Amino acid sequence: MGMQQTETTSTLSITLLQQMNLYWHAANYLSVGQIYLYNNPLLKQPLSLAHIKPRLLGHWGTTPGLNFIYVHLNRIINQYHLNIIYIAGPGHGGPGLVANTYLEGTYSELYPNITQDAAGLQQLFKQFSFPGGIPSHVAPETPGSIHEGGELGYSLVHAFGAAFDNPNLIVACVIGDGEAETGALATSWHSNKFLNPVCDGAVLPILHLNGYKIANPTVLARIPKNELEALLVGYGYKPFFVEGNEPELMHQLLATTLDAVVAEIQQIQTDARTNGFTKRPQWPMIVFNSPKGWTGPKDVDGIKIEGTWRAHQVPLSELATKPNHITILEQWMKSYQPEILFDEQGKLMPELAALAPTGNKRMGANPHANGGLLLHNLLMPNFTNNAIEVLKPGTIKAEATLVMGAFLRDVMQANSNKHHFRVFGPDETASNRLTKLFDITNRTFTAEIYPTDEHIIPI
Numbered sequence: 001m002g003m004q005q006t007e008t009t010s011t012l013s014i015t016l017l018q019q020m021n022l023y024w025h026a027a028n029y030l031s032v033g034q035i036y037l038y039n040n041p042l043l044k045q046p047l048s049l050a051h052i053k054p055r056l057l058g059h060w061g062t063t064p065g066l067n068f069i070y071v072h073l074n075r076i077i078n079q080y081h082l083n084i085i086y087i088a089g090p091g092h093g094g095p096g097l098v099a100n101t102y103l104e105g106t107y108s109e110l111y112p113n114i115t116q117d118a119a120g121l122q123q124l125f126k127q128f129s130f131p132g133g134i135p136s137h138v139a140p141e142t143p144g145s146i147h148e149g150g151e152l153g154y155s156l157v158h159a160f161g162a163a164f165d166n167p168n169l170i171v172a173c174v175i176g177d178g179e180a181e182t183g184a185l186a187t188s189w190h191s192n193k194f195l196n197p198v199c200d201g202a203v204l205p206i207l208h209l210n211g212y213k214i215a216n217p218t219v220l221a222r223i224p225k226n227e228l229e230a231l232l233v234g235y236g237y238k239p240f241f242v243e244g245n246e247p248e249l250m251h252q253l254l255a256t257t258l259d260a261v262v263a264e265i266q267q268i269q270t271d272a273r274t275n276g277f278t279k280r281p282q283w284p285m286i287v288f289n290s291p292k293g294w295t296g297p298k299d300v301d302g303i304k305i306e307g308t309w310r311a312h313q314v315p316l317s318e319l320a321t322k323p324n325h326i327t328i329l330e331q332w333m334k335s336y337q338p339e340i341l342f343d344e345q346g347k348l349m350p351e352l353a354a355l356a357p358t359g360n361k362r363m364g365a366n367p368h369a370n371g372g373l374l375l376h377n378l379l380m381p382n383f384t385n386n387a388i389e390v391l392k393p394g395t396i397k398a399e400a401t402l403v404m405g406a407f408l409r410d411v412m413q414a415n416s417n418k419h420h421f422r423v424f425g426p427d428e429t430a431s432n433r434l435t436k437l438f439d440i441t442n443r444t445f446t447a448e449i450y451p452t453d454e455h456i457i458p459i
């Protein structure tokens, strides 16, 4: 098949493009602020060492890309009334998710001390990776997060887990190109062989191809594009490439691509939900190729930072000993023009705030990403129904897992109309003797099925 290279078009009006770009700047500004600032959040005073945290932690490199994607998902949520949650595989980009959930208002609702003004900004910045504050990675307390960002590799499997039996949900899953080298992630691509568009939601993988891990290039960024495409096609996806470093072009490219991707997802789902499951769809995905540390310092002391591995963590880390770096940091933060992003009090300008979805459509507030709102207790049969009476020791022959299989079958039966109980097994349901489950269910598989297969169906 031919490569999906989106042509530059004008999906966004000039006004919308400018506003989305400013919103992105606001998210980037808040991200940098979290990494560096202790005080002076709106840079109303000349920046000095006293305003800077004594110990600098965090990851800048992945963050502008995560922010860019967030702003664009906000647009399609509004445009198509979608229900989307965001999984950040490079969860070390915690400042980006905190910034975006703050901008959309969720953060202040959950944490009322982080107000929408200069005092709230100061708290927001200070608490990040600070004693008594919040983690530097996307964490359980980050609004909208179901994925802990510390150990790379599980984003895509979590995304599929969230989409199973959740037909109206789209899970946008940003995957780091470094993360993609882990064993867990490398095999998770195949989860599309277990996803059925009739009864499950959709997963939109977004491979964040910013070229580097901590100090090394990534494999996927250094193979020819046609090999990368062949790999992703081989995993069963239809990759759309969004590549570049010029923000305006990238905004149009990603917007056009997301419009196309939403149309494909909706077409796959409508077809399957009208005509039943006929074949495994080729789900769309995006390869988002942008510079690591995008919009950050281009060079520091003659050494290239933006677009290199050097942008991974804290690009300016010797502020105490190099006063010219404080100037670079100030110029960097001012390049986002905080004075046009926030009003005098430090509140996001209303025309920018209006870009975010509202209520539960905000990705930070989506109930599907909340650990409690949508939980239902399982109806539990009395386990003693499956008891085996042992009148005298050593007289009964029985297998523990066979009995457990019968119990799991009864649990599944009791909850069958709710579709919220699944059994996952690495090919050991039968060999571990849980076979009583097959009295009432089968194994889901959307790849090819042979007549000799047993208890294997697409749904």
Ligand SMILES: Cc1ncc(C[n+]2csc(CCOP(=O)(O)OP(=O)(O)O)c2C)c(N)n1
Pocket (backbone or CB within 6 Å): 059, 061, 062, 090, 092, 150, 151, 152, 153, 175, 176, 177, 178, 179, 180, 182, 208, 210, 211, 212, 213, 214, 218, 292, 312
């Ligand atoms: C399993 C695992 N191995 C190693 C690390 C250390 N680590 C943290 S960030 C990172 C690089 C990640 O690169 P990528 O996924 O491409 O993210 P980005 O470049 O966007 O920061 C590594 C190796 C980790 N967090 N988890």
